[in-house]
Amino acid sequence: MTDLVQTLIDGLGRGSIYALLALGIALIFGVMHLLNFAHGETVTVGAYIAYASLVEMELSWWVTAILIFFGAIAISVVIEFVAFRWVRGAEDFTMLLTSFGVVFVVQAFFVMYAGATVRSFPRPEWADRVWQVGDLNVGVIDVVTIGATAISLAVTAYVLRRTMFGTSLRAAAEDFDAARLMGVRSNRVIRQAFIVAGALAGVAAVFYLMRTGQARPVVGLAPMLKGILAAIVGGLGSLSGAVLGGFVLGITEVVLRAWLPEYLVGLTDAVVFAFIGLFFVFRPQGLIPVEAGERV
Amino acid sequence: MLQINNLTTRYGAIAALRGVSLSVEAEEIVGLIGPNGAGKTTLLNSVAGLLRPAEGDIYLNGERVAGSSPDAMLRLGLALVPEHRRLFSQMSVAENLKIGGVSVGAKERAQLMDECVDLFPVLGRKWETRAGFLSGGEAQQLAVARALMSNPRIILMDEPSLGLAPMLVDLIFDLVDRLRREGKTLLVVEQNATRLLQVADRAYVLRTHEIVAQGRASDLLQRDDLFDVFVGRPRGEGDD
Numbered sequence: 001m002t003d004l005v006q007t008l009i010d011g012l013g014r015g016s017i018y019a020l021l022a023l024g025i026a027l028i029f030g031v032m033h034l035l036n037f038a039h040g041e042t043v044t045v046g047a048y049i050a051y052a053s054l055v056e057m058e059l060s061w062w063v064t065a066i067l068i069f070f071g072a073i074a075i076s077v078v079i080e081f082v083a084f085r086w087v088r089g090a091e092d093f094t095m096l097l098t099s100f101g102v103v104f105v106v107q108a109f110f111v112m113y114a115g116a117t118v119r120s121f122p123r124p125e126w127a128d129r130v131w132q133v134g135d136l137n138v139g140v141i142d143v144v145t146i147g148a149t150a151i152s153l154a155v156t157a158y159v160l161r162r163t164m165f166g167t168s169l170r171a172a173a174e175d176f177d178a179a180r181l182m183g184v185r186s187n188r189v190i191r192q193a194f195i196v197a198g199a200l201a202g203v204a205a206v207f208y209l210m211r212t213g214q215a216r217p218v219v220g221l222a223p224m225l226k227g228i229l230a231a232i233v234g235g236l237g238s239l240s241g242a243v244l245g246g247f248v249l250g251i252t253e254v255v256l257r258a259w260l261p262e263y264l265v266g267l268t269d270a271v272v273f274a275f276i277g278l279f280f281v282f283r284p285q286g287l288i289p290v291e292a293g294e295r296v
Numbered sequence: 297m298l299q300i301n302n303l304t305t306r307y308g309a310i311a312a313l314r315g316v317s318l319s320v321e322a323e324e325i326v327g328l329i330g331p332n333g334a335g336k337t338t339l340l341n342s343v344a345g346l347l348r349p350a351e352g353d354i355y356l357n358g359e360r361v362a363g364s365s366p367d368a369m370l371r372l373g374l375a376l377v378p379e380h381r382r383l384f385s386q387m388s389v390a391e392n393l394k395i396g397g398v399s400v401g402a403k404e405r406a407q408l409m410d411e412c413v414d415l416f417p418v419l420g421r422k423w424e425t426r427a428g429f430l431s432g433g434e435a436q437q438l439a440v441a442r443a444l445m446s447n448p449r450i451i452l453m454d455e456p457s458l459g460l461a462p463m464l465v466d467l468i469f470d471l472v473d474r475l476r477r478e479g480k481t482l483l484v485v486e487q488n489a490t491r492l493l494q495v496a497d498r499a500y501v502l503r504t505h506e507i508v509a510q511g512r513a514s515d516l517l518q519r520d521d522l523f524d525v526f527v528g529r530p531r532g533e534g535d536d
Binding site: 164167168170171174175177178179180181182183184185186 | 346445
């Protein structure tokens with residue numbers, strides 16, 4: 001029982017980051033039908049902001065977290081304006097290729113101006129602390145990540161459900177042209193979707209970077225892939241599905257890490273992908289299909 | 297109020313409308329009838345801003361509006377009730393009305409929502425029901441109410457009676473008549489041509505992407521050469 005609870009806490013901590021990223025990916029997919037592979041670049045930009053802030057300017061993690069958060073929103077909006085606005089209305093495949101293009105451009109930018117080597121920055125000193133609760137070892141970083149994720153999701157749910165802005169966003173996600181006929185401005189609603197997705201990615205980036213303490217040009221690749229997988233596992237386009245997919249992915253990872261034989265632990269991601277492949281054989285529509293679930 | 301001059305709209309190289317001209321005066325019901333594939337929906341979508349015309353002009357209250365976006369057209373006072381209604385099926389009746397009023401202020405929106413419930417009492421009873429769970433008649437009433445939420449001066453309706461039981465068809469056409477009496481202007485596309493011409497003031501007949509006849513609705517009803525438009529098939533085909 002203790003092992004189960006321990007696994008659940010660790011998995012929720014890891015899954016929180018995936019859930020936040022997946023939610024942003026699902027939101028943008030809903031509005032634009034774009035599977036945004038460039039979403040992970042919010043983490044990459046956040047990593048270099050963290051390096052500059054913590055190492056070069058010697059600012060605190062509190063200030064750094066705020067800078068990462070707003071940096072993620074800014075890069076998300078800039079990517080929409082510079083790259084996606086010009087291919088809006090094109091084939092889905094064109095937009096997909098554009099998102100790959102953005103990934104390569106951002107990575108090349110950092111290789112040119114910051115170098116390809118890993119740049120480490122200090123992690124918060126509390127990030128390694130562990131609380132002993134009975135037989136459980138609860139990582140402070142896990143508790144803080146889960147708490148921040150819960151608050152972020154609650155705020156997002158409130159905004160989407162209770163505000164005119166959120167209602168417009170959900171309407172545009174369900175039927176973009178019908179929303180335009182109601183008076184929803186397409187440029188504005190898409191920009192808003194990228195702001196919300198950037199904000200969610202900003203929160204995810206803060207806690208991801210607190211764990212890794214590293215900046216490199218490809219640092220956003222792994223969380224982006226996990227976020228996209230979580231969104232697909234949840235049922236692409238479904239808000240609740242994306243969040244659920246993130247937590248399921250996180251818990252699956254932690255379970256496999258704990259239970260796989262030692263010589264296979266290095267292949268955890270490969271085994272996770274194999275599980276996901278198997279999952280889609282039996283449930284190709286995802287955990288909460290859009291028809292049944294709440295579309296973004 | 298609405299003037300369309302020589303409008304041509306293409307899907308790629310194929311012209312779905314060729315040099316169509318028509319006009320709609322204030323507080324008038326104008327019908328647009330014709331067989332399937334004639335270009336009726338394309339015409340409404342071109343006027344509402346969903347499609348960009350290749351040639352021609354559209355004037356709304358004297359202002360040139362061809363190529364304007366749907367939200368710009370809505371703000372100019374033109375609303376479209378689209379074919380198949382296109383309600384937000386995952387959202388409640390209340391939320392559908394709310395989004396219909398996105399272009400007006402909060403106070404006016406609340407007032408318009410009250411008016412919609414007065415006009416369509418069934419929507420008040422289904423306030424929290426998801427639009428995807430409404431019956432055909434309820435859904436059509438919501439589609440019209442949602443369009444009214446922007447307080448438009450002119451309403452384009454695309455196949456408002458599509459898929460409805462005969463009793464509900466009467467309800468919809470009564471509604472069309474009532475909206476005109478309340479000062480709205482309507483351009484209505486309808487497969488049920490005979491029924492539409494009973495409430496319309498004037499009508500245009502669109503066949504193979506061009507206007508082939510126009511006139512007072514009562515006169516068009518007498519036209520034998522429009523048999524295929526009224527019956528939905530050419531004369532002689534399936535008569536026995």
